[in-house]
Amino acid sequence: MARKIGSRYTAHQILGRGSAGTVWLGEGPEGPVAVKILRDDLAADQELVGRFVQERTALLGLDHPHVVAVRDLVVDGNDLALVMDLVRGTDLRTRLNRERRLAPEAAVAITADIADGLAAAHAAGVVHRDVKPENVLLDMEGPIGPGGAHPALLTDFGVAKLIDTPRRTPERAAGRAPATKIIGTPDYLAPEIVEGLPPRAAVDIYALATVLYELLAGFTPFGGGHPGAVLRRHVTETVVPLPGIPEELWQLLVQCLAKAPASRLRAAELAARLREQLPGLAGIAPLEVDEPDSDETEPPAAPEEPAAPARDTPRRAAVSLVPGAPARDGANRDTHTSMRVPAPDELAGGARGTARAPRAAGAPRPGSARHRAEQRRRRLRLTLAAAATAVALAVAGYAATQSDPPSPTAPVRHGPGTGP
Numbered sequence: 001m002a003r004k005i006g007s008r009y010t011a012h013q014i015l016g017r018g019s020a021g022t023v024w025l026g027e028g029p030e031g032p033v034a035v036k037i038l039r040d041d042l043a044a045d046q047e048l049v050g051r052f053v054q055e056r057t058a059l060l061g062l063d064h065p066h067v068v069a070v071r072d073l074v075v076d077g078n079d080l081a082l083v084m085d086l087v088r089g090t091d092l093r094t095r096l097n098r099e100r101r102l103a104p105e106a107a108v109a110i111t112a113d114i115a116d117g118l119a120a121a122h123a124a125g126v127v128h129r130d131v132k133p134e135n136v137l138l139d140m141e142g143p144i145g146p147g148g149a150h151p152a153l154l155t156d157f158g159v160a161k162l163i164d165t166p167r168r169t170p171e172r173a174a175g176r177a178p179a180t181k182i183i184g185t186p187d188y189l190a191p192e193i194v195e196g197l198p199p200r201a202a203v204d205i206y207a208l209a210t211v212l213y214e215l216l217a218g219f220t221p222f223g224g225g226h227p228g229a230v231l232r233r234h235v236t237e238t239v240v241p242l243p244g245i246p247e248e249l250w251q252l253l254v255q256c257l258a259k260a261p262a263s264r265l266r267a268a269e270l271a272a273r274l275r276e277q278l279p280g281l282a283g284i285a286p287l288e289v290d291e292p293d294s295d296e297t298e299p300p301a302a303p304e305e306p307a308a309p310a311r312d313t314p315r316r317a318a319v320s321l322v323p324g325a326p327a328r329d330g331a332n333r334d335t336h337t338s339m340r341v342p343a344p345d346e347l348a349g350g351a352r353g354t355a356r357a358p359r360a361a362g363a364p365r366p367g368s369a370r371h372r373a374e375q376r377r378r379r380l381r382l383t384l385a386a387a388a389t390a391v392a393l394a395v396a397g398y399a400a401t402q403s404d405p406p407s408p409t410a411p412v413r414h415g416p417g418t419g420p
């Protein structure tokens with residue numbers, strides 16, 4: 001059913017839902033648009049509405065071929081809506097769900113597009129803060145590029161920042177400082193965010209490198225298990241090499257996944273370095289990497305706060321522009337985690353060696369349930385072997401002490417001439 005948004009737009013049909021609201025296919029004075037109508041509880045938040053209006057200039061000013069342009073911001077009664085360019089295609093998560101892993105050339109072409117978009121945003125002083133495959137749209141009507149990749153565009157600019165509000169919490173009302181909350185998507189969060197530092201442009205580079213790793217491997221480098229364990233790995237673990245990845249590409253990934261933000265490349269340089277590698281990646285098949293086992297038993301790093309925003313968050317039920325694409329899920333890939341910044345001792349004392357280490361086909365991941373079961377079996381085999389050796393030695397020793405006269409229990413060989 002058509003829905004009027006302000007005086008200029010009509011929303012016709014739901015394209016999909018995210019954690020901040022619902023995206024509609026709409027119509028404006030200049031043709032078709034995508035309209036993101038923010039959740040009712042966000043729209044009812046006066047502080048947020050104020051910032052939404054304040055952010056207008058930054059959001060509306062971003063015009064780049066690899067950024068989904070925000071054309072208008074509408075505050076209409078209870079509705080708070082972002083009017084965006086309509087991208088006819090699919091989001092990168094849907095493509096990844098379908099294909100599991102992309103060939104390096106296509107993965108790098110998509111990542112380079114997004115790095116270009118980030119370079120423009122960073123130059124304008126805007127940090128995205130929620131780079132992930134869900135926020136990358138593939139324009140199926142655009143020209144086909146290297147590796148058969150359609151142009152990639154980054155969307156949802158400024159939305160994470162809009163929602164990341166110092167709310168009027170009970171602690172604040174009582175004059176106490178509330179625990180610093182992390183708002184972001186655990187799998188893609190840069191370590192400095194986990195440590196409570198303000199997010200700068202380098203957090204987008206870390207998140208984009210995580211996306212590139214995921215496109216190549218089929219899983220994120222530090223994901224899996226409880227969100228607390230994921231946050232801790234970002235801070236404490238180093239990324240494990242992907243079998244078969246071209247060395248130059250690996251070096252680029254490692255540099256952009258550096259724990260120190262200053263060591264990461266800037267977006268423009270990353271885009272240029274990725275594009276330089278494209279010719280050498282032509283024709284390389286998707287990497288053969290085994291999916292790590294998920295380990296749900298890891299303890300949390302930091303106790304979760306009551307997930308107030310999540311309570312109102314509609315369950316994801318993304319309707320892709322590509323018919324038949326599966327609905328998406330995965331708590332560590334959702335934006336609003338309601339986690340607090342873990343204390344330093346919680347970060348230092350965490351489980352080690354739990355990163356989703358890629359393995360040669362068939363080998364279990366260190367720390368995984370399968371790996372632990374294999375270790376248990378190995379320990380059992382060693383214990384049995386040790387016990388058998390001990391029994392054999394004991395028997396031999398006993399036999400030696402009882403050799404004259406022969407023990408009634410010791411086997412007596414009756415050779416020729418020894419018989420009765």
Ligand SMILES: Nc1ncnc2c1ncn2[C@@H]1O[C@H](COP(=O)(O)OP(=O)(O)OP(=O)(O)O)[C@@H](O)[C@H]1O
Nearest residue numbers: 016017018019020023034084085086087091134318
């Ligand atoms: N400009 C657009 N044009 C076409 N489709 C869009 C556009 N923006 C978003 N969509 C589609 O709408 C759906 C929901 O997008 P939305 O940005 O609300 O959520 P998300 O990014 O998946 O999740 P989250 O908000 O938690 O990051 C996605 O499936 C996406 O493909």
